Amino acid sequence: MFHVLNNIRVVLVGTLYSGNVGSVCRAMANMGIRDLALAGPQICDDWSEAARLAVHATDILGARRETATLAEAVADCAWVVGTTARGGLYRQHVKTPREAAPELLRLADGGKVALVFGREDKGLLNDEIGQCTHLLRIPAHPDYTSLNLAQAVLLCGYELYCALGAYEPPVEKSPPALAAHKHKLLEKWREMLLLIGFMKEDKADHMMQGVQRIFSRGAYSEDDVAILMGVARQADWAARHGPGAKPKNGGRQ
Amino acid sequence: MFHVLNNIRVVLVGTLYSGNVGSVCRAMANMGIRDLALAGPQICDDWSEAARLAVHATDILGARRETATLAEAVADCAWVVGTTARGGLYRQHVKTPREAAPELLRLADGGKVALVFGREDKGLLNDEIGQCTHLLRIPAHPDYTSLNLAQAVLLCGYELYCALGAYEPPVEKSPPALAAHKHKLLEKWREMLLLIGFMKEDKADHMMQGVQRIFSRGAYSEDDVAILMGVARQADWAARHGPGAKPKNGGRQ
Numbered sequence: 231m232f233h234v235l236n237n238i239r240v241v242l243v244g245t246l247y248s249g250n251v252g253s254v255c256r257a258m259a260n261m262g263i264r265d266l267a268l269a270g271p272q273i274c275d276d277w278s279e280a281a282r283l284a285v286h287a288t289d290i291l292g293a294r295r296e297t298a299t300l301a302e303a304v305a306d307c308a309w310v311v312g313t314t315a316r317g318g319l320y321r322q323h324v325k326t327p328r329e330a331a332p333e334l335l336r337l338a339d340g341g342k343v344a345l346v347f348g349r350e351d352k353g354l355l356n357d358e359i360g361q362c363t364h365l366l367r368i369p370a371h372p373d374y375t376s377l378n379l380a381q382a383v384l385l386c387g388y389e390l391y392c393a394l395g396a397y398e399p400p401v402e403k404s405p406p407a408l409a410a411h412k413h414k415l416l417e418k419w420r421e422m423l424l425l426i427g428f429m430k431e432d433k434a435d436h437m438m439q440g441v442q443r444i445f446s447r448g449a450y451s452e453d454d455v456a457i458l459m460g461v462a463r464q465a466d467w468a469a470r471h472g473p474g475a476k477p478k479n480g481g482r483q
Numbered sequence: 484m485f486h487v488l489n490n491i492r493v494v495l496v497g498t499l500y501s502g503n504v505g506s507v508c509r510a511m512a513n514m515g516i517r518d519l520a521l522a523g524p525q526i527c528d529d530w531s532e533a534a535r536l537a538v539h540a541t542d543i544l545g546a547r548r549e550t551a552t553l554a555e556a557v558a559d560c561a562w563v564v565g566t567t568a569r570g571g572l573y574r575q576h577v578k579t580p581r582e583a584a585p586e587l588l589r590l591a592d593g594g595k596v597a598l599v600f601g602r603e604d605k606g607l608l609n610d611e612i613g614q615c616t617h618l619l620r621i622p623a624h625p626d627y628t629s630l631n632l633a634q635a636v637l638l639c640g641y642e643l644y645c646a647l648g649a650y651e652p653p654v655e656k657s658p659p660a661l662a663a664h665k666h667k668l669l670e671k672w673r674e675m676l677l678l679i680g681f682m683k684e685d686k687a688d689h690m691m692q693g694v695q696r697i698f699s700r701g702a703y704s705e706d707d708v709a710i711l712m713g714v715a716r717q718a719d720w721a722a723r724h725g726p727g728a729k730p731k732n733g734g735r736q
Contacts, residue, residue: 232624256631262624286627322655328645369641369650371485371515374539377637378509384634385641388622392581397622402575449576 231396232262237338238390239265240383241303243358244349248273252283252291253380254347259287261387262396266294269303272349283380300346300358308341309334312354312362313382315375320359324367327386331393334364345386350379404453411455415462416442422462426469484649485515490591491643492518493636494556496611497602501526505536505544506633507600512540514640515649519547522556525602536633553599553611561594562587565607565615566635568628573612577620580639584646587617598639603632657706664708668715669695675715679722 240258245251245268258264284291297303304310311334314321337343346362348354359365368377368385377385391397420438423429429437445458468474493511498504498521511517537544550556557563564587567574590596599615601607612618621630621638630638644650673691676682682690698711 253631253634256627257634259627260623260630260634262626283631285631286629317653319656322653324653326650326652367652369645370513371644371649373515374509374512376539377513378506378536378538378633380631381506381510381513381634381637384630384637388638391624392622396624397579399579399620400570400575400577403572 231394234335234338234394235262235390236264237342238263238334238387239267239304239307239342239344240387241267241269241300241344241346242271242379243269243300243303243346243354244352245271245379246274246350247279247379248275248277249279249283250350250379251294252280252285252287253378254383255280255284255287255290255294257380257384257387258290260384261391263387263390264290264293266290267303267344268294268296269300269346270298271296300361304344304346304361306342307344309337309343309364310346310362311343311364311366312346312359313348313366313368313386314353314359315367315370315377316353318356320356321365321367324365326369327366327389328393330364330366331389335390335393345383347379347382402451404451407450407452407455411452412445412450415455415459416445418459418462418466422466422469425466484647487588487591487647488515488643489517490595491516491587491640492520492557492560492595492597493640494520494522494553494597494599495524495632496522496553496556496599496607497605498524498632499527499603500532500632501528501530502532502536503603503632504547505533505538506631507636508533508537508540508543510633510637510640511543513637514644516640516643517543517546519543520556520597521547521549522553523551524549553614557597557599557614559595560597562590562596562617563599563615564596564617564619565599565612566601566619566621566639567606567612568620568623568630569606571609573609574618574620577618579622580619580642581646583617583619584642588643588646598636600632600635655704657704660703660705660708664705665698665703668708668712669698671712671715671719675719675722678719 240254240263242251242254251268255266258266280291281288314324334343346354346358348358366386368382370377416438419441420434423437424431424434493507493516495504495507504521508519511519533544534541548556567577587596599607599611601611619639621635623630669691672694673687676690677684677687
């Protein structure tokens with residue numbers, strides 16, 4: 231499932247801040263991408279930030295390759311995907327990462343794909359854009375379209391990861407409550423609400439419609455129904471025997 | 484279009500590092516969200532990083548509210564959306580930001596929605612999770628599911644922004660090339676390739692199928708066709724008159 235991500239390389243061009251390189255490593259690990267190249271890095275600080283911000287992704291940081299130029303960093307790639315926040319004549323055919331992700335995964339199944347990110351201050355230059363087979367632009371609010379470098383890497387990686395379909399949401403251990411159990415629950419609540427004096431018999435049908443609506447707002451599980459059944463049993467018992475005591479069946483269904 | 488984002492508040496609970504607060508501000512601005520609250524911040528450095536990393540979003544940083552507890556930070560919200568990377572009994576009903584985004588925008592149209600993000604080291608505690616009406620989990624590689632705080636904010640904001648449908652991709656100024664123009668282009672190339680001796684008449688049909696396939700790989704615009712037509716005209720002219728000279732019509736269609 232994840233093997234196609236092994237054919238994705240993140241290439242950072244002319245990066246200025248080592249902290250961003252570290253944050254990129256973490257974002258890559260979050261999204262299952264592990265191949266990092268720095269093309270003509272211009273790091274202006276002392277690299278200590280990189281390891282700090284990579285956190286548990288220092289292996290990616292340590293395994294990075296450095297090349298003088300973008301051309302060298304992508305020489306073994308069949309597809310070179312540039313990212314740009316700017317417009318311009320040769321940047322009009324950009325796609326969003328979400329649009330492009332399925333195609334990029336398909337291409338990565340047959341050859342290396344480089345995701346290329348430009349300088350913090352100037353992005354990718356026109357001659358670097360010219361080396362790209364694809365261009366991406368991340369949707370962002372028109373008042374501030376320039377994302378932090380690692381944020382841009384994360385979003386592109388995230389869209390590829392989502393397009394893989396690898397994410398499996400947690401499954402609730404307790405199954406959805408059956409109608410029959412919810413029906414029994416409402417009967418018990420009706421009985422209890424009458425007993426404790428919350429409503430009188432002549433208003434009960436009306437009031438129980440309100441209770442039923444409340445119980446229908448959410449997708450209750452069998453565990454949820456058991457808790458609500460226990461509440462009614464306990465209230466019933468306490469009304470008969472005084473507060474603090476316990477019903478014989480422990481209050482659970 | 485963007486007004487619904489005014490009803491989204493980002494709430495950071497127990498944040499430790501001011502740099503993350505600054506990065507969150509920038510990510511919020513990138514996605515059009517401007518309301519920031521810090522609930523029980525535990526900042527352990529001197530705040531200088533916050534402004535540096537907010538870059539052009541220092542207005543959001545300056546306008547932040549600080550409260551002692553999560554309850555205070557979300558008191559005026561109808562919906563409280565927690566984020567968690569951890570599993571557990573009361574965290575099984577999580578949705579992905581992408582699944583939840585359309586519903587959250589709908590809800591934000593009628594009341595304030597808080598997006599709540601926990602501590603860098605421990606996330607949200609169980610009693611804080613209990614205050615949430617919705618829970619989100621960001622899809623991430625199982626080897627490293629914990630995202631940097633600002634990265635998590637960015638992704639949730641991004642999914643809301645994308646669900647708004649506000650992003651308008653750039654439109655190419657040059658329209659897609661018409662079949663008639665591409666046909667004319669192929670005729671000119673055939674003529675030129677014969678003239679310069681690239682192919683002989685008996686192989687021309689076969690060879691032109693290859694050229695046609697190359698010209699069909701991409702979605703060419705009228706400008707692209709004009710460039711390729713100019714190439715053929717220029718090669719034709721240079722073959723007749725020697726290198727470096729210019730054809731009378733300037734080489735363009």
